[in-house]
Amino acid sequence: MRMHTGRFRTLSATTLLVAAALTGTAAAPAQAARASAGSATAASTTSPIQVYGAWDCGNDECTWGTVRNMTDFDTNNHWLIDRGDGTPSVNLVVLSFVDPLKLLDGTNDTGDVNGAPVGMDQAVVNYFTSHGVRVMLSLGGVTYTADWDTALSQNPTLLGQKAAALATQLGVGIEIDYENSTSPNLTGLQSFISAYRAVHPYDATGADPTARLTIDLAAGDRYLIGLTQYATANWLSTSNPVLDYANAMVPNKQPSTSAAEANWQQHIDGEPQYSPPIAPLAPAKFTGSVYLAGQPQVLPECNNFASSLESTTGSWLQSAAPGGAGTTPGMLGYMFWAAETPSARGMSTTPPNTCQGGVGIGSTTYAVPVPMPALRQG
Numbered sequence: 001m002r003m004h005t006g007r008f009r010t011l012s013a014t015t016l017l018v019a020a021a022l023t024g025t026a027a028a029p030a031q032a033a034r035a036s037a038g039s040a041t042a043a044s045t046t047s048p049i050q051v052y053g054a055w056d057c058g059n060d061e062c063t064w065g066t067v068r069n070m071t072d073f074d075t076n077n078h079w080l081i082d083r084g085d086g087t088p089s090v091n092l093v094v095l096s097f098v099d100p101l102k103l104l105d106g107t108n109d110t111g112d113v114n115g116a117p118v119g120m121d122q123a124v125v126n127y128f129t130s131h132g133v134r135v136m137l138s139l140g141g142v143t144y145t146a147d148w149d150t151a152l153s154q155n156p157t158l159l160g161q162k163a164a165a166l167a168t169q170l171g172v173g174i175e176i177d178y179e180n181s182t183s184p185n186l187t188g189l190q191s192f193i194s195a196y197r198a199v200h201p202y203d204a205t206g207a208d209p210t211a212r213l214t215i216d217l218a219a220g221d222r223y224l225i226g227l228t229q230y231a232t233a234n235w236l237s238t239s240n241p242v243l244d245y246a247n248a249m250v251p252n253k254q255p256s257t258s259a260a261e262a263n264w265q266q267h268i269d270g271e272p273q274y275s276p277p278i279a280p281l282a283p284a285k286f287t288g289s290v291y292l293a294g295q296p297q298v299l300p301e302c303n304n305f306a307s308s309l310e311s312t313t314g315s316w317l318q319s320a321a322p323g324g325a326g327t328t329p330g331m332l333g334y335m336f337w338a339a340e341t342p343s344a345r346g347m348s349t350t351p352p353n354t355c356q357g358g359v360g361i362g363s364t365t366y367a368v369p370v371p372m373p374a375l376r377q378g
Helices: 016-023 029-042 070-081 100-105 122-129 142-154 156-170 186-199 225-234 257-269 314-319 356-365
Strands: 051-056 092-098 134-140 173-177 213-217 246-248 286-291 333-339
Touching (some): 051 070, 051 356, 092 100, 092 122, 092 333, 100 134, 100 142, 100 156, 122 134, 134 156, 142 156, 142 186, 156 186, 173 186, 186 213, 186 225, 213 225, 257 286
Parallel strands (some): 051 092, 051 333, 134 173, 286 333
16 A cells, blocks of 8 residues: 655654754744744734635545545545534645646556546535535645656646646646655746646636645745745745745644744745745745644544644734735635545544534634635735
């Protein structure tokens, strides 16, 4: 079995700084001071949460290798479309993952058709969209990093065109999850994005679901450095946006409240001491992520909102002040890793461990809009 280890990466021995940033166990004094100052400055103004979504790994650890029985699918995922009062718990579901090399090659085998997992079909997409929940497909994931590299070296333009065609076919957006931490093929990725945007131009209104194109970055700025530097400078500006927003992924374990906020503050402030520097990222251009499942025990993020990170970080997230980019306070919202069965070794979000008590109550508490509205652009 191919194991998808989820959104976290294997710790590298190249630098302890990366490990500290990802685990949230330490932060540079200057970074911590900026985080504190940013919180104080933004305390008087907030923006409502607009993105409140979950990655969905299906029932086979993110493979989606079989066509789903929709009765069983509803049993496992009903909490996503009904928090208990008939309103969805989330306004976005990201089906994870599509192998970029299989998509480029148009692979047809027992688990894929034309390069896309057979379980990611129209019935699954319609299950969510019929309730006002936006759907995207995640292209990549840490397991498929090498396949990203190969596909980008072979024909990134064709890959972008095939991703755009898949988006058109299903009526979905595409998320880029390319986790090469040492030598990402940024020229190839630029060609992929340009090809996708040639078919589905940027749409600030959000009316065209296929135009939604996002990217995953690390929890903070100290991992996936090359990707973050390039994406922040070239694709995520508020003046000339190419991608809709980024997701700051989960670190290698569930962080504390202060560690999560410190990681997200790194994106807001940027890293001017790096060469080349990482520019500040507007709060309106990214979400923060927390673990939902795949852990040895049921997490409060799933079943106990009052004790959850989506509760304890909520005020900070909605009031985070710009640190050099953007004009409005507050990040876009939250992403949760992950619904259904992200790992064979950890807890799932299937009955009896569904997440109305955490994610669902958060949706009510924050008055999460369903369907997702046009996103703040500054």
